[in-house]
Amino acid sequence: MTQSIDNKVIAKVKKAARGSLFFVDDFLSIGNAKAVSKALERLVQRQELNRVARGLYARLAEDPILGPLKPSTEDIAEAIRRRDKARIVPTGSLALNALGLSTQVPMNVVYYTDGSARKIDLGKRKIVFKKTSPRNLATIGKISTLVIQALKEIGKDKVTEEEENIIIGHLAKEVPYRLEHDIKLAPEWIRIIMRKALKTTNND
Secondary structure, three states: OHHHHHHHHHHHHHHOOOOOEEEHHHHOOOOOHHHHHHHHHHHHHOOOOEEEEOOEEEOOEEEOOOEEEOOOHHHHHHHHHHHHOOOEEEOHHHHHHHOOOOOOOOOEEEEEEOOOOEEEEEOOEEEEEEEOOHHHHOOOOHHHHHHHHHHHHHOOOOOOHHHHHHHHHHHOOOOHHHHHHHHOOOOHHHHHHHHHHHHHHHHO
16 A cells, blocks of 8 residues: 555656645645655655655756756745745845845745745745735736835835836836836835836836
8 A cells, every 4th residue: 555655656746847846735636644745755765756845845856967956945935825825925135136136045035925824944944924914915017026025125215226227127127007006006115216117118
């Protein structure tokens, strides 16, 4: 029975692309949670699967030079978002880094969510999901969402001219109707900066 479950689990894993992430729930058609968890741990011991965090596993992608590649924090956060059918928004230093406003790669990344509040321990790194108000999750533009969170992290009256120019450059690539929608959800001091990008877009 144990061998059968192991074989079915690894067969499903190998059908997925390298870099794919798996939760125990993904295998409940094969056996109950306890049996599946034990099967996954056995596959980890045999190095056929990698344990990323508690209850989360990966079939690692392979680089010809670097070898096995661990999933990024963004990939892990997205997998959890899909599983929980939740919305997430990158905040703080993660948003700054994504926009090139900071070269510092945060060890602990924080997302706002309407799903469960939790911490995912990745060893030296952590992913934190914080519950927030629906307003913070109502933005619809990928770039404008990052910009709002990045500017909140920098703070009012602390945005340099260089940072503002970088932000306006990014916002010029946002879909105009998404930008117009998201401007309404930002604090007034952030709206002023975002409107400059909208004027640039309308003049093109």
